[in-house]
Amino acid sequence: MEINTKKTGNILVVSLKGRMDAVSSPGFDGNLLEWTTAGENNFIIDLSALEYISSAGLRSLLSAAKQIKARDGKLMLSGLSGAVQEVFKLSGFYSIFQIFASETEALQSV
Amino acid sequence: MEINTKKTGNILVVSLKGRMDAVSSPGFDGNLLEWTTAGENNFIIDLSALEYISSAGLRSLLSAAKQIKARDGKLMLSGLSGAVQEVFKLSGFYSIFQIFASETEALQSV
Amino acid sequence: MVPLAEIRVPARIENLHALIETITGCARQQGFDQKRIGEIDLSAEEALVNVISYAYGGGEGEVSVVCGLDDGGDLNVEISDSGAPFDILARDEPDTTSALDERQIGGLGIYLMKKLMDDVQYRRIEDRNVLTFRVLKKKD
Amino acid sequence: MVPLAEIRVPARIENLHALIETITGCARQQGFDQKRIGEIDLSAEEALVNVISYAYGGGEGEVSVVCGLDDGGDLNVEISDSGAPFDILARDEPDTTSALDERQIGGLGIYLMKKLMDDVQYRRIEDRNVLTFRVLKKKD
Ligand SMILES: Nc1ncnc2c1ncn2[C@@H]1O[C@H](COP(=O)(O)OP(=O)(O)O)[C@@H](O)[C@H]1O
Ligand SMILES: Nc1ncnc2c1ncn2[C@@H]1O[C@H](COP(=O)(O)OP(=O)(O)O)[C@@H](O)[C@H]1O
Numbered sequence: 001m002e003i004n005t006k007k008t009g010n011i012l013v014v015s016l017k018g019r020m021d022a023v024s025s026p027g028f029d030g031n032l033l034e035w036t037t038a039g040e041n042n043f044i045i046d047l048s049a050l051e052y053i054s055s056a057g058l059r060s061l062l063s064a065a066k067q068i069k070a071r072d073g074k075l076m077l078s079g080l081s082g083a084v085q086e087v088f089k090l091s092g093f094y095s096i097f098q099i100f101a102s103e104t105e106a107l108q109s110v
Numbered sequence: 111m112e113i114n115t116k117k118t119g120n121i122l123v124v125s126l127k128g129r130m131d132a133v134s135s136p137g138f139d140g141n142l143l144e145w146t147t148a149g150e151n152n153f154i155i156d157l158s159a160l161e162y163i164s165s166a167g168l169r170s171l172l173s174a175a176k177q178i179k180a181r182d183g184k185l186m187l188s189g190l191s192g193a194v195q196e197v198f199k200l201s202g203f204y205s206i207f208q209i210f211a212s213e214t215e216a217l218q219s220v
Numbered sequence: 221m222v223p224l225a226e227i228r229v230p231a232r233i234e235n236l237h238a239l240i241e242t243i244t245g246c247a248r249q250q251g252f253d254q255k256r257i258g259e260i261d262l263s264a265e266e267a268l269v270n271v272i273s274y275a276y277g278g279g280e281g282e283v284s285v286v287c288g289l290d291d292g293g294d295l296n297v298e299i300s301d302s303g304a305p306f307d308i309l310a311r312d313e314p315d316t317t318s319a320l321d322e323r324q325i326g327g328l329g330i331y332l333m334k335k336l337m338d339d340v341q342y343r344r345i346e347d348r349n350v351l352t353f354r355v356l357k358k359k360d
Numbered sequence: 361m362v363p364l365a366e367i368r369v370p371a372r373i374e375n376l377h378a379l380i381e382t383i384t385g386c387a388r389q390q391g392f393d394q395k396r397i398g399e400i401d402l403s404a405e406e407a408l409v410n411v412i413s414y415a416y417g418g419g420e421g422e423v424s425v426v427c428g429l430d431d432g433g434d435l436n437v438e439i440s441d442s443g444a445p446f447d448i449l450a451r452d453e454p455d456t457t458s459a460l461d462e463r464q465i466g467g468l469g470i471y472l473m474k475k476l477m478d479d480v481q482y483r484r485i486e487d488r489n490v491l492t493f494r495v496l497k498k499k500d
């Protein structure tokens with residue numbers, strides 16, 4: 001999985017690309033720790049280039065949501081499609097995340 | 111392997127990323143055919159993000175060089191490092207390509 | 221079952237992709253579409269990661285995969301280990317409805333596999349845990 | 361040889377990555393560094409692509425890989441097929457010096473494997489072609 005970030009205002013936009021699986025998810029967890037330690041509090045995680053997510057990836061996203069909420073931060077997801085959308089539906093993840101069609105719409109909402 | 115292109119003057123800069131192996135090389139061959147059919151004649155193939163090349167990749171690059179030369183076109187390579195550099199050395203490919211340290215240096219040479 | 225492909229490797233995370241690709245390779249050969257292959261990919265990961273993470277406690281062990289077609293021409297994937305007996309299908313359904321604060325982390329892997337595959341079975345055969353899932357052949 | 365990992369799949373390009381990753385998984389477990397793993401990756405691809413492309417003519421067949429440690433603790437990788445007898449090591453060295461116009465396309469795969477691996481052997485055992493390469497264990 002490729003992880004790219006860019007800062008827009010006080011929001012860190014994180015783009016995930018490729019496979020978020022049991023091999024790659026721990027890298028995301030490590031990055032999140034770095035970002036929050038550096039003081040980041042508001043996140044958009046854009047999944048439009050994510051092709052695959054397994055329960056290991058869901059675990060990382062859920063754990064991120066809990067950590068960010070505990071810090072009174074904000075987490076939005078955007079760009080879900082295909083297999084990622086299907087897995088989110090099956091897991092009931094639509095009801096626990098703020099989800100936008102695109103990164104742009106997520107940015108406009110704040 | 112990811113293939114990205116951008117046009118700079120009359121040169122098509124092609125960036126290869128990831129693995130150029132027996133699975134991915136045929137895709138490159140197909141793209142080359144499209145580019146030459148569309149009239150492209152001058153190429154820089156930037157390998158700075160290429161992590162791996164096998165003989166199947168070498169075959170595609172050599173075949174590209176022969177085709178482009180037959181059309182009186184120009185082919186430059188740039189950004190070789192690590193494993194790609196080692197495989198080029200073992201195969202004697204340094205003597206048959208014009209090779210530059212970076213895409214910028216290749217562009218400056220014309 | 222006529223085996224199409226087999227792999228036996230140490231149950232370690234660095235072998236996860238080899239294991240998964242052995243399974244998706246079989247599925248590709250059977251002509252399943254991209255979407256179904258993605259679901260097989262996911263189900264395979266879920267089953268395999270459990271073996272890798274839990275079957276041998278902290279110790280070393282192996283995991284085997286056999287793919288093949290059954291008499292009806294459907295794809296069968298058999299994943300087995302020689303760890304302590306553990307029926308992964310006997311677990312309760314995970315929480316998929318509560319809000320963020322109450323939502324438990326984990327337990328979704330097996331649930332997804334059960335939802336996506338056509339039939340999932342656990343058997344203890346001699347000293348092995350054998351998990352089998354079946355993918356019905358595509359209708360022409 | 362104590363087998364660390366084994367895989368047997370149809371000799372098809374969609375199984376190439378599963379085969380290669382079975383081999384590099386063994387190498388990782390033995391603690392080889394990134395550079396050496398890359399060389400093993402390349403050598404494995406070269407040997408396997410030949411089996412996939414040529415061993416069975418246009419027909420179907422299987423390819424097996426066994427990785428293990430020999431008595432000296434070095435990694436051995438054995439790649440075998442049941443195609444027509446063909447000693448891949450008997451070929452002439454390819455052209456690595458002539459200029460573009462004269463440079464022949466192809467023939468580099470086996471050459472690279474021979475250059476990079478510590479020992480490469482071909483044997484015909486019963487009805488199988490068996491190619492073995494050895495990677496000396498890293499010195500501490
Ligand atoms: N092979 C196994 N041996 C022993 N325990 C297992 C095995 N597989 C799974 N478990 C147990 O079942 C639980 C649920 O597994 P799973 O549904 O995949 O979710 P997760 O691994 O994300 O918690 C694990 O947390 C583990 O305690
Ligand atoms: N298993 C095999 N059975 C029959 N012929 C083979 C086999 N492997 C290789 N060959 C022959 O050997 C030639 C050289 O192989 P190789 O060095 O890998 O280069 P390349 O495949 O790129 O031409 C092939 O072109 C093919 O004719």
